[in-house]
Amino acid sequence: AAGVIKELKVKLGDKVNIGDLLAVLEGAATTTVAASASPATATSALPASSPVSTSNVPLAQAEQAQAAIDSVASSASVVATPAHAPGASTLGLPHASPSVRKFARELGVPLAEVKGTGLKGRITDHDVQAFTRSVMSGAIQTVASQASAKAAPAASGNDGAGLGLIPWPKVDFAKFGPVERKELSRIKKISGANLLRNAIMIPAVTNHDDCDITDLEAFRVSTNKENEKSGVKVTMLAFLIKACVAALKKYPEFNSSLDGDALIYKQYYHIGFAADTPNGLMVPVIKDADKKGIFQISTEMGELAKKARDGKLGPAEMTGASFTISSLGGIGGRYFTPIINAPEVAILGVCRSAIEPVWDGKAFQPRLMLPLSLTWDHRVIDGAAAARFNVYLGQILGDFRRVLL
Template sequence: MSNVVEVKVPDIGDFDSVEVIEVLVAEGDTIEAEQSLITVESDKASMEIPAPSAGKVKSLKIKVGDKVQEGSVILELEGAEQSQPSGKNGDKAKEDKPEAPKAEKADASSSSSGDTAKVEAQGNGQASGQEATSAAGGSATVVIPDIGDFDEVEVIEVLVNEGDTVEAEQSLITVESDKASMEIPSSESGTVKSLKVKVGDKVSKGTEILELAISGSAGGAKAAKSSGKPDSSPDTENQPASKQQAPQQQEIQQQASDSDEKSLADQSAQVQRTSPTQVLEEDNRPLRDLPHASPSVRKFARELGVNLAHVKGSGPKNRILADDVRQFVKQAVAGSGAGTGTASAAGGGLQVLDWPKVDFAKFGPIETKALSRIKKLSGANLHRNWVMIPHVTNNDEADITDLEALRKQLNKENEKAGVKVTMLAFLIKACVAALQKFPEFNASLDGDNLVLKQYYHIGFAADTPNGLVVPVIRDADQKGILDLAKETAELASKARDGKLSPSQMQGGTFSISSLGGIGGTDFTPIINAPEVAILGVSRSSMQPVWDGSAFQPRLMLPLSLSYDHRVIDGAAAARFNAYLGQLLSDFRRIAL
């Protein structure tokens, strides 16, 4: 009989609770020992929690957004050996891993200037090295504290420059392993004299980060003494403190003026210094604005040679996922292939003028408002789709006089049930029938292949206060008009409240954008890639229609079908739109 083991959050340091920002496995997955299960994040670090042993995920106990702490149950693992309590993530981790702040303080203490510590120790015989440095001023070397079980980690960000003034606990660098990224704080306040590391360096416990000039009246004396005076001989160290105190005090006074001059020189040099994080210079990004991605994704990107600054994240809080990196590589490869050859040499590539930079305030009063997150995401997608897909739009009209009468009758019959049938439900049903007759409209391009889908998931554009979103009705071919009416109403409500899940906006095969409740006669809807077509619907209006003997008032609905001309030709689009109009004019045809 297989064992079922509860996998829990191990010791994560001094954090009371951390947020789950990514769940990397699903129920039913088979996982290996040390495979990452979740990613958690605090204000100082993000880390991936690995599995203590191999097995099959029986049930997940947490979700994205949950707050967890040491001992919180992550999941139940079936077929796993019950070795977690003494494993890497159990009590052994607690015993082997001292608290980070204590380790930092101890390392900083042991790395303080030797001469500075000797002066103070000879004065009272009891003060620790770090206390001596803080009390009398001087210089201290800040080193990497205990970082757990990692032999070495990579420096991915340098957060300070030479000449910067830093406070105690201010972050100095960001380091990253294959499981976690963390910021290393300063153990002291002072001015950065020199940096010992740069981006890309491999560091471990005890590696020097920087030399810090400690704030204090005697700081310059200690810095000068530490760099210019050799260590005292053993005989001198054994003399009584009272005999050595006077010469040392004189030396402190003699070096004070030199310290002031050096401080002025440091301030002058600070103005012309360059950022130590040169890798980010090409993106004009602030030092604290690295792309938001987990350590494993960063490692994956480095292996592929991808600059994450150019990758757009699709995860929570715009977090970059592994799939985003893969998609970026696929597009880069496709783009480089398309950009080669004579067409590129002849100017066939897309080359446009830079966007104009205008100071609008000089022409009159202005107000600047940040785009919502939805508009930022949808704007980038719309721009890509418009540039990369050759759009053509076919416009037609459908006589929905009888269909509108049926819709009103159904609403009266189902008034007590609380179901309100809209024209969108009929449009979805009619589009499914048209897609079944013209399958190339229910497809996607994959390189040189056309993927014809055997399922019918219809997306519809929903207008929300924060921007446009596209919920998806799954398996629309298997649902009736009343079912479609209920589901569209529920999804539209969730969209307005901002409660749609990512899964409710994925997997669409064809989309409908309806402006019927607002106005307009025709428009060109932008195709929602990787789909190949989209239907735009404008406001219906009563128009005189010739029936062969006289003009009759008929309710006409404008239909605007945008299609990808790489997949669909004009004749096919005209047939699709005409057939759709026939279905809407006589809905009985759907039963045929």
């Protein structure tokens, strides 16, 4: 079976012994690890996310520690580690930290049935997630669901039954009319699994609001006219990125991530922006957006968006975001509920702006209004904070001079 390197556990020059963990591999339905079959020294390694075969993986070409003899490119062989171990002993508590136990309880995962891949068999949050994915895909069943299946055969063979979900419908669509089957692209398979996890695990709430960008849009248009020869076209999204940085500085919990029972407050401002590509949704990241001007952000956005469409984005250009913006402004629509990109705790969705009548105290005036949809993690953020964030963001977009304050 094929997979990709999820995490590389060795560096060049590291000494490894028999059974030492070299890498974590991720396939469609199982999680495996690559372990050393002999004492060795890592002399070269494949980068993370490299596609590999899980039958015999030359993750690290090595020299024998005792003598530099035959090439041992096969010294890294895969040891299958299923995310499910229904036959495992349940004597004593499973080897896991309190935060992992809490995580498992929130998902309804029987921790005694999860096979740990951590040090000395410790169960990690990755193991719990892998177990959940396997149950959701129907690759495995929990002991409870197996017992239920024996008692009620009609309930067997469903997706997600182990987590208390109703069976996924299995329909022969061909009996209703002509059909065509197309495999999902690899991007959609990966993003789909992440979106499902985030939608299930995060208690998300979305606040919708409108902000007046009449003056900002006029400034943007005039700026583009003045700099027409430069070839750099400033979009509203560039202003949104700068406005979000200002709001994140004022409300730092939106620029944080959960780590067990603690919050990690990030002192950097890396803003991801959703890019529509022929192969699916991708999220390039503008690093250190707080240190860049509108023109530099616009230039980088154009370059990253082109790379995304051409399928040439590197891993470093898609990781590290502390906040994400999903813009449908070029397409249309009014409001939507974007899914948070874990481990972030919030995401901003924006749609196409439109002229609307706004009461100024004496009469209705035509103003250009931008719809905002802020989705936030209720474990970290409450409704009042979310409302303040949206209001402050609207104030900045209404008068961009506020970013200087």
